[in-house]
Every structure is written in structure tokens, then in C-alpha cells.
Amino acid sequence: MAASEASIDDRAADFFAGLQDRITDAIERIDGGGRFREDSWTRPAGGGGRTRLLADGALFEKAGVGFSDVHGQLRPEMARALPGDGADFRATGLSLIFHPRSPRIPTVHANVRHVRHGSRSWFGGGTDLTPYYVVADDAAHFHRTLRQRCDRHDPGFYPRFKRWCDEYFFLPHRNEPRGVGGLFFDYLGAGAEATAGQPAPGEQAPRENDAEAMFAFVREVGDAVLDAYLPIVERRRGDAWGERERRWQLLRRGRYVEFNLLYDRGTVFGLRTDGRVESILMSLPPEVRWEYAQAPEPGSPEAESLAAICARRDWAELGSV
């Protein structure tokens, strides 16, 4: 590496910061009403970030896009749980979550990140779609967009990362997936031996040890999220809904909360590395309901949507578009 060339850590941080700008611009445009409020923050133990939150927009009840670039010392139990050595770490990334007001528009989450821990560093991330009312064409559009972008890098990526996503975004206590999935990947570029024993299904391909190639892939995923999601927003924004659909949305949002607080690794990592709480928990939906032993009536649209989610279909092969 020439002395004049920035490290991959710095270039990743620059990309994530620029991606945040592009995404918040696009969301304000499509929303047509709401504006992001930005909080810049510093982490006492090292680094900082900027959290952007749009609340009570015309389309989005809550849209959060966070950039962070933090560093310092990992607690021993966190250091043991990650590839790499020593306690020094730097983690930089972008996270987004959009909770639309309409129950006809799915919630989407995405994250792209670069982590350095001692002598190892890697990329991770993914995106997943959580519809309240599943429309096969929409799920197909989301997955096909992701598959097409993955295929530019490695034809094995989409099937592997789709499966990993299905396994990760799953609520064992409910025996339910969180939604219709998408992509999930981690430890890309860390080196095959560094990921031994890590929860990565499938084989580690040698190409994945090429940090530059993995950075290119992560840029592709980051740029693909809006292409995968915004056409669905446009298709569904005019669809009618009422109290019944709203109630179902609020109940399903309860599952989202359960996943994020019981299982989500990003939440746990953030809370255990003394991250900024409001930025970590900006993923939580604005309004939520829990009703005891609530189950949709057999044959109802809600029951059909839940069944479609539980079926974990090969969405890219379905739908008419």
C-alpha cells in the first residue's frame, strides 16, 4: 500500500458516510413531507457518528439512517466472540430502518459495516424486508434485485446469503421468520481460518479473503437497497387500509421488537460496546401492540400473509414481474 493511499478502514468509512447522504436525500424526496433531523455524537470511549431520523413523515412514520465510526477496546467477552486478536477494535457502518405508516408498505432494514479487530478485519451486512401483507411480486422484486447485484460478484453469494438471512432473522420462540428475508453475510475478507467456528453456513470461498473485492461487494449491496425497496413503496403507497390493517401492523411490529431486543446481534454489540443507546434503538417501531394469544382468523389475508412468511419461499423465482 502506498503511503498516500487511505486505508480500507478509512475508505469504507467514507463510503458509508456518503451512502447516508444519498439515502436520506432519496427518502426525503419520496416521502415528500418529512425531513431528517441529524444528531452528531461522539462516543466517550472513542469515535462517534451521526444519526438521522425522520419522524411523522407523509409516508414514513419513522425512518432512521445512522452512520457510525467507533473505536476503542473490546470487553474480553466481546473480543473472544469475534475473529481477530487483542482488544483494539474499529467498527464503521451504516444502518437504516424504515417504518412506513401504511400497513400496505413493508418495513425494510439494511446494514453494511466494516470491523477491524486486532490483525483481522472484515465486512458484514445485509438487508431484509418485513411486509405486513405479503405481495409475491414485491417480495420477488426485492429478491431479484439483490440476486442480480450479488451475481455480479459471485454466483454463490445470493443463495448462500439468502439462506443465512432466513436463518438469522428468525424468532425461535415464535417459530416465525421476521419477514420475507433478503441477504445476510458476515466475516467477508477476514480470512478462512478466522471464521472457523463462526456461524456462517456454507463454505468460505477463497475469493472472500480478498478485502478489496469484498469492499466492492458491500458497496454494491449498499447501493442496491433503495433499488430493491423504493419501487415497492411506489407500488403500494396508494393502496387503501383501515383500522383492521393498522392493528395487524402494530401486532407484527411487536415481533420486530422481540427480535431486536432478544436476538439482534447489532443491538447486543452496540449495547455491550457502550454504544449510543438512542442510535441503537432507533430501529424500534414508533407504535406497537401486544395482545395476548392473538392469532389471525384462518383464511384471512393476515393468516395468508403469515403463512407466506413462514413458508420461506424462494421469492426470486416467484411473482409475475
Add this chain to the structure above:
Amino acid sequence: MAASEASIDDRAADFFAGLQDRITDAIERIDGGGRFREDSWTRPAGGGGRTRLLADGALFEKAGVGFSDVHGQLRPEMARALPGDGADFRATGLSLIFHPRSPRIPTVHANVRHVRHGSRSWFGGGTDLTPYYVVADDAAHFHRTLRQRCDRHDPGFYPRFKRWCDEYFFLPHRNEPRGVGGLFFDYLGAGAEATAGQPAPGEQAPRENDAEAMFAFVREVGDAVLDAYLPIVERRRGDAWGERERRWQLLRRGRYVEFNLLYDRGTVFGLRTDGRVESILMSLPPEVRWEYAQAPEPGSPEAESLAAICARRDWAELGSV
């Protein structure tokens, strides 16, 4: 023990089942509108319970009272984390949580339980009060009632179990207690050596190894909950509230959800022992809000309530009643 005498496990189960009847009767009476619906359930791996839920009552938006008596084999990591030996366990207990509609009436939680694990068995439980608007006299009444009942058994119990409650019902990521506390205790009757290394502040008194004495204490606590709580409901049921107070209640309920899903031992124990999900999660409030970086205005009643909660006062010594 004479052959004709029931085991302490069975007598504890009988007491908890009877307590459920007394509590649901009293709650229906004071609510004056809602009725409990009962679900009897069996646990495939052993035992069962009956969950009673009152929804959309006149006073209570959601009131849950669960009795359970489950047994079977603990997973190895659970077995290691508890006093006792082997994998066989039996856990019986009563849990209740009342979420009133009015933000002027506090939420209350209580649990009393008996656990046997191999050659060891013990009692645990407690109760804690979560006001949205703190009224010192109400918190004082709650704590004084508990102190008086504790003192009948051991003058050291109230100060120790009050402190344990303050330590347990605490959200480290928010640096906030859940509410104004109450009592929390565990491993009573397990034997001093069985609780070595367990997170029990203070010294283990020899008396606590007397299972019959501890059973008497747990009966006292179980019977005290309504005496500690219902007078507060009567005092506050006529107090006015509007949208502002409702919003604050929904935001504070978010903290309740965060505690129960991130930290609550009962939730974790239940989910890790394949408990009945709807019964475990009946503690979650019916309607909840999360707003990004929401903090009450300085000097407002909401800010004062939060400050009173964070001060973790010696409530039994305060208030005018």
C-alpha cells in the same frame, strides 16, 4: 416428614393456585367491568399451567395472572446457572402484571415461585411498582406495606430485599431504574453453600435455610401484593389525564418492554425452558411507543417523576401517610 404429608413442592403449588383465584377475584371486583379469560395449557416436556388474562377492562387495559407448575430436564447451561445438581427440575409459581389504562395508576408486577433442581429447592419472588407519575405517598404506602409484612419474618429482609430489587429492576443501557422498586429475593431455603456465587447482595442468614419458614414468608408476600397495590388504585382512579399523560405512559411502557426482553430472568428462564410463549410474554404492555431521543422537558411533571425514580429513595420513610 410423615408419609401422609404432602411435599413442600406440592403445598407450594397448591398455595400459588389458590392465590391466583383470590387475586383474579379481587381484580375483577375492583375493575368492575372486565372479566378474566382462562387458558389451561400443558407443556409437552412436562407440567402445565393456567393463564388468566383480562383485556380492555374498565380500569385495567391488560391484567395477567399466571399459575404454572412445570417439570422436566434443564438444558445444561440452565442447570449450571442454578443451585442444585443433575438436570431434573420442577418450577411452580404465580406471576402477575397489571397495566392500568390511566397513566395516573402505576403498573405492578409480582412473582412468587418455588424451584427444585436435583437435591436443592428454594423460594424466590418479589413485587415492584412502576408509576408513570410518581406520588410519594403511594410509593410510601407500597413500601411500608411490604416492610411491615417482611418484619414479621426477619427485620433484615426488607432492607436487603428492597436493595436487591433496586439492583435487579434496573436498565443499565438507560441508567434508569424500572420504577420505585419493592422487593426481590431468590434462593431462600436453598442452603448457604448452594447460593455461593449467586447474585444475592448481603449475607445469607441461617434462618433462610429453613424451607418451612421461607414458605411462610413467601405466602406472606403473595398475600401482601393486593394490600400494597389496590389502595393506590382506589386513590388514583378518579385522577384526570389526557393525551399528554397517555403519551408519557406509552413511552415509559417502552422501558418496560426493554427490561423484560433484554434483562428479565423470568423471561429468559421461560424461553430457555421451552415455556409457553404467550404466558411468558403476557407481561408486555398492550400499547407502546418509542420516540427517538425523547426526554421530558426540564421542570415538567414527567421530568420530576423520572428524577424521583432515578433517585431510588428510601420510600418507606417518605410520604405523609
